[in-house]
Amino acid sequence: MTPLLELRDVHKTFQGRGRTVRASRGxxxxxxxxxxxxxxxxxGSGKSTVANMALGLLAPDSGEVLVHGERLIGASRKREKELRARVQAVFQEPLLALDxxxxxxxxxxxxxxxxxxxTRAEQEARVAELLTAVGLDPAFAERLPSQMSGGQLQRVNIARAIALDPELLVCDEPVSALDVSVQAQIINLFLEVQERLGIGMLFISHDLAVVRHLVDRIVVMYAGRVVEEGPTDELCANPHHPYTRALLAASLEPDADEAGVGVRTATTDATAAEGVPQEGCPFLPRCPLAxxxxxxMPVVALAPTGPGRASACRRSGVLVEAGASTSNHD
Ligand SMILES: Nc1ncnc2c1ncn2[C@@H]1O[C@H](COP(=O)(O)OP(=O)(O)OP(=O)(O)O)[C@@H](O)[C@H]1O
Ligand SMILES: [Mg+2]
Known part of the structure; x- marks a missing residue:
């Protein structure tokens, strides 16, 4: 089966203000x-950089971004438009896509x-249908964005994103700007929409607690690299990379963003891509298992650690074994 979306060894480096940031490193x-x-x-780990490359909003320096096996950048205009219609986005800031x-x-x-x-009439009917689908009164079509709450606006963005019956939604921190009380409702709406339409989703969050009830598979990034991936339940029950373990520990604490592993909110300037060693393991300075x-060692490549699982750590074996012995006990 051809993937809806595939990134192959994608690199992106930003230059500016006297510094170089390698936001995506393969x-x-x-x-x-x-x-x-x-x-x-x-x-700062590079999630939005990856999202923007997946959406064709940012060109990679090298590597390939394929939608249905076809390159977005470099396709004919007509084909690019067709491919773009199949991949839609929901961003963190509800007002970004709305006039x-x-x-x-x-x-x-x-x-x-x-x-x-x-036709115009068909489009109006479709708008009413979409508003209903995201749990809003069709009468809201007449409102201005300033007359709606953040949660309602994010519902509008979801309606807009599914208007063309896309096959894939790329959602970049779509609940991070919302009140905690509203976040769960919007996550439930994503679940509902996903199940009803059977669409694929790349759902980005700095908070593992947000994604773990929503996604089938988790990809963990650190400093521009994928350091671990695996099915959600297995990965959360037994992480194979020390960074994932730290992220999980932080997400279980009530004030995860203030927790000691440096899981920072999207609003801080300090980022994981800065201050990491240029050579060798990027997580080394913070790693409890180092x-x-x-x-x-040079950087350890992502390598299989179990069915559907992979980790980029020379000490993954210790964590794999620890997980195996825990599950043997219960
Ligand atoms: N247009 C740009 N110009 C310069 N540097 C950039 C640009 N976009 C991103 N960066 C840098 O690239 C790194 C990765 O940024 P990115 O936005 O992809 O991270 P992120 O994981 O989405 O973070 P956040 O959780 O804060 O949204 C950061 O150090 C960031 O400062
Ligand atoms: Mg981001």
Whole structure:
């Protein structure tokens, strides 16, 4: 089966203000049809860079981004438009995709107009259907964004994102800007929409607690690299990379963002891509399992550690064994 989305060894470096940030250092990932993949990692680990490359909003320096096995960048204009319609986005900031001077109905219908789907009357009917699908009264079509709450606006963004019946949604921290009380409702809406439409999803969050009830598979990034991936339940029950273990420990604490492992919120400037060693294991300075031999090794490549699982750590074996012995006891 051809993946809906595939990134192959994608690199992206940003230069600016006298510094070089290697935001993506050889990221490879796949989302299969109907699959929900979570991309997690602390602020600055490169998640949005990956999302923007997946959406064709940012060109990689090297490597390939394939939608249905086809390159987005470099496709003919017509083909690019067709491929883009299949992949839609929901971002952190609810107002980003909405025009503050236009009604909600106008914004939801915008992708339909751009892609020439239906007559005006059909587009209006579709807007009403979409508003209902995201739990809003169709009468909201007449409102302006300023007349709605953050949670309602994020529902509008979901309606807009599914307007063209996409096959994949790329959601970059779509609940991080919302009140905690609203976050769960919006996550439930994502679940509902995903199940109803059977679409694939790449769901990005710095908070493992947010994704673990939503996604089939988790990909963990640290400092521009994928350091672990695996099925959600197995990965959360027994992480094979010390960084994932730290992220999990932090997500279990009530104030996860203030926890000691440096899981920072999206609003801080300090990032994981800075201050990591240029050579060798990027997590070494913070790793509780580090041994002297770790500092003598080049970066460890992502390697299989179990069915559907992979980790990039020379000490993964210790964690794999620890997990095996725990499950033997129960
Ligand atoms: N346009 C840009 N110009 C310069 N540096 C950038 C740019 N975009 C991202 N970066 C840098 O690249 C690194 C990765 O950023 P990115 O936004 O992908 O991280 P993230 O994992 O999405 O973080 P967050 O959780 O804060 O959203 C950071 O150090 C960031 O400062
Ligand atoms: Mg981001």
């Amino acid at each position: 990221v490879s990932l796949k989302v299969m049809p109907g699959e929900v993949v979570g991309l997690v990692g602390e602020s 503050s001077r236009r009604t909600i109905g106008w914004s939801i219908a915008e992708p339909l107009r751009i892609h020439g789907r239906g 041994e002297p031999a770790c500092s003598e």
